[in-house]
Amino acid sequence: MIITSLLDTDLYKFTMMQVVLHHFPAAQAEYAFRCRTPDIDLVPYIEEIEEEIRSLCALRFTEDELDYLRSWRFIKPDFIDFLGLFHMNEKHVQVRPSNKGNGEIEIRIEGPWLHTILFEVPLLAIVNEVYFRNTQTAPDxxxxxxxxxxxxxxxxxxxxxxxxxxxxxxxxxxxxxxxxxxxxxxxxxxxxxxxxxxxxxxxxxxxxxxxxxxxxxxxxxxxxxxxxxxxxxxxxxxxxxxxxxxxxxxxxxxxxxxxxxxxxxxxxxxxxxxxxxxxxxxxxxxxxxxxxxxxxxxxxxxxxxxxxxxxxxxxxxxxxxxxxxxxxxxxxxxxxxxxxNDLGYTPLQVVIKMVRCNGQPVAKLSDSPGKNMCDDKAYLAYLRQVFEIEQPAQ
The missing domain is CATH 3.20.140.10 (nicotinate phosphoribosyltransferase)
Structure with missing residues (x-):
């Protein structure tokens, strides 16, 4: 079991989650996975990844973990009460081979933002560890x-x-x-x-x-x-x-x-x-x-x-x-x-990004174009127009 605590994630997931609870509790979200590293075959590990997701979804916050979160000045009591009832639901996650047939896999996360926001970081950690424990069986x-x-x-x-x-x-x-x-x-x-x-x-x-x-x-x-x-x-x-x-x-x-x-x-x-x-x-x-x-x-x-x-x-x-x-x-x-991840092996450049919110495409247009991730070209063009962002040179 790779993830053994729901605290095994990045702090900004909790800080954003509290904002979602208080201001956007009805928002719906959709996330997509991408491996930017070429020629990586993840298809053989789909069953293992799904098994780890099932274990992740069986976890709950312990009382000691909730007390730790409660000790932070910026965390509010009702958010702790919510986390005391919270668990991840595997029905929100789908893992399957890509239609490209090149070893890529698709991971889609869909559902209420409040109930899907915590999936990203542990899922990426799972994909990495499953891949490396199968390809580097005697780590250096x-x-x-x-x-x-x-x-x-x-x-x-x-x-x-x-x-x-x-x-x-x-x-x-x-x-x-x-x-x-x-x-x-x-x-x-x-x-x-x-x-x-x-x-x-x-x-x-x-x-x-x-x-x-x-x-x-x-x-x-x-x-x-x-x-x-x-x-x-x-x-x-x-x-x-x-x-x-x-x-x-x-x-x-x-x-x-x-x-x-x-x-x-x-x-x-x-x-x-x-x-x-x-x-x-x-x-x-x-x-x-x-x-x-x-x-x-x-x-x-x-x-x-x-x-x-x-x-x-x-x-x-x-x-x-x-x-x-x-x-x-x-x-x-x-x-x-x-x-x-610096033991002499090539790290996986894997990401999970939000691609839709309330059914509408969303995207970022950063100063590193390779980091952009949106499957709606019309929306990207509109976003560039609204924010007066130049199209990067091809």
Whole structure:
């Protein structure tokens, strides 16, 4: 059994889920799976994946887990009461071979947003672990430990790096649950205060770490269908977030429509209201420079704001970004696959994205076109027109 606790997911799933409970309890959602890594045959593992999904759907939150969630300042009592009754239902998930006949599989998740939102992260962890335990039956853990030790050494190589902190963001694409926990323990023991925490709620709970995260793309995508009009959907999403959390969890996601559209909506009010923003696509150096200039133009001292970098980071890139922006802003770095799936094998680039909300197509148009995922070309064209986003060069 791969997933043994419903806490074994990313924090932002719970923070978004609370918003859904309080503001969008009737919303319907549809998600789709994609493996971006070419020539991967997942069809032989469908039965195993389905068996793990059945085990996942048998789980319930324990009283100790609910008490842990209750201890967070921003979690409200009625949400805890709801989680006490909550379980995942396998009727919302379908796994089947792709019609392409090339080894790809289709995973579709459909149902009430409130009851499907927690599927994404554990399902991706399941697909990864099922694949790797079948293809790497004798994992090279010594190689993984050596690589991790090199990363830890890089972070501590120079005294001026002492306040460069990283966090684990690697649940979705981890090699295995066992390796994920070993990485977290080694980071905690070796880095001390340089290890800021983890996005994984279960390991934060188990190892006394800080759980980290705010919102994900699906939240702002869903607002395309739930807000008053499409052009104001990003503004609507930020306002509803602030209404729910009243100053907590103040990191805004910047790349659902690209940086230009984000800065157009992220006016002086939001600059002052939110603690900072998260980068997840496009050139991170250019993003950081544009955001600092935007804060200055809106009479905000960028040194009081947080820039969170989380897009395909490795430790050398973390240090390059740290050297560029230290002293100019507060910095946070979320490192995912490079920490939790670096044993010498090619990681799977797997994603599950919301593709419809209330029957309407939803999408993101990030600054990395390869990350876009929508099967409705007419809607994508309309979205580009509404947000004045140029068609990327072919």
């Amino acid at each position: 853990y010594p190689e993984g430990r050596a690589r991790l030790a090199d990363k830890i050494q890089m972070l501590g190589a120079r005294p001026e790096y002492s306040d460069c902190k990283i966090a684990d963001y690697g649940t979705r694409r981890r090699f295995s649950k066992r390796w994920h926990e070993e990485v977290i323990v080694m980071l905690k023991e070796s880095l001390g205060e340089q290890f800021a925490g983890t996005s994984n709620v279960f390991y934060a709970y188990k190892h006394g770490l800080t759980p980290l995260g705010t919102m994900a793309h699906e939240y702002l995508q869903a607002c395309q269908a739930l807000g008053p009009r499409l052009r104001d959907s990003q503004i609507f999403g930020f306002e509803m977030w602030a209404k729910e959390y009243r100053g907590d969890l103040g990191i805004a996601l910047s790349d659902v429509y690209g940086m230009k559209a984000f800065l157009g909506d992220f006016d002086m009010y939001f600059c002052k209201l939110f603690d900072g923003a998260r980068h997840d696509s496009g050139d991170p150096f250019e993003w950081g420079e544009r955001l600092i200039k935007h804060y200055e133009n809106n009479r905000c001292d960028p040194r009081t704001k947080v820039m969170v970098f989380s897009d395909a980071l490795d430790i050398p890139k973390v240090l390059q970004l740290y050297e560029r922006f230290r002293g100019r802003t507060k910095l946070a770095f979320g490192v995912g696959t490079n920490l939790t």
